[in-house]
Amino acid sequence: MVEVGDVAMKIAGRDAGGLCIVVEILKDGYVMIDGETRRRKCNFNHLEFLNRKVKLKKSASSEDVRKGLKDLGFKIKEIEKGKTKEKKEKPKQIRKSQMKSKPLEEKKTKAKK
Numbered sequence: 001m002v003e004v005g006d007v008a009m010k011i012a013g014r015d016a017g018g019l020c021i022v023v024e025i026l027k028d029g030y031v032m033i034d035g036e037t038r039r040r041k042c043n044f045n046h047l048e049f050l051n052r053k054v055k056l057k058k059s060a061s062s063e064d065v066r067k068g069l070k071d072l073g074f075k076i077k078e079i080e081k082g083k084t085k086e087k088k089e090k091p092k093q094i095r096k097s098q099m100k101s102k103p104l105e106e107k108k109t110k111a112k113k
Contacts, residue, residue, distance in 0.1 A: 002022060002025060002031060002044050002049075003022065003025075003053070004022055004023065004024065004025060004056060004057075004058055005021060005022065005053045005054045005055060005056045005068075006021065006022045006049055006052075006053055007019065007020075007021055007049070007050045007052040007053065007054060007069070007072065008020055008021070008022065008033070008047040008048060008049045008050060009047070009048045009050060010033070010037050010042065010046060010047060011046060011047065011048050012046035013042075013046060015036075015037035015038060018035065018036035018037040019035050019036045019037075019069055019074055019076070020033040020034060020035035020036065020037045020042075020047070021033065021034060021035050021054055021056065021065050021068060021069065022044075023039070023056065023058070023059060023060055023065065024058055024059050026041060029043060029044055029045065030042065030043055030044070031044050031047070032059075033047070034060075034062055034065045035065050035066065035069055035076075036069075036076055036077065039062060052072055054068035054069070054071070054072065055068075056068060
């Protein structure tokens, strides 16, 4: 049976292949996981358990979970705090009516010359 602190690998979904630890047991076959994956509710059928266990309190913080995985000898990517994406300037929208009128004006000026 699944218990808090069980180490698993996610085998389905966006975070497939990521190591995680069961943080909380929810009802109807769902568990709360955290680790190299995002902290989220997950069906325990989407997890492959690795027969390892970490001592954790129920609803442990993400830092405690990452520390537990490191203590078992797993290499984990560090989360970079404080970095934000650079905001790009939005492209200016040109209306179709403006696009059609410009070539006509250019043609009229060329014809007059």
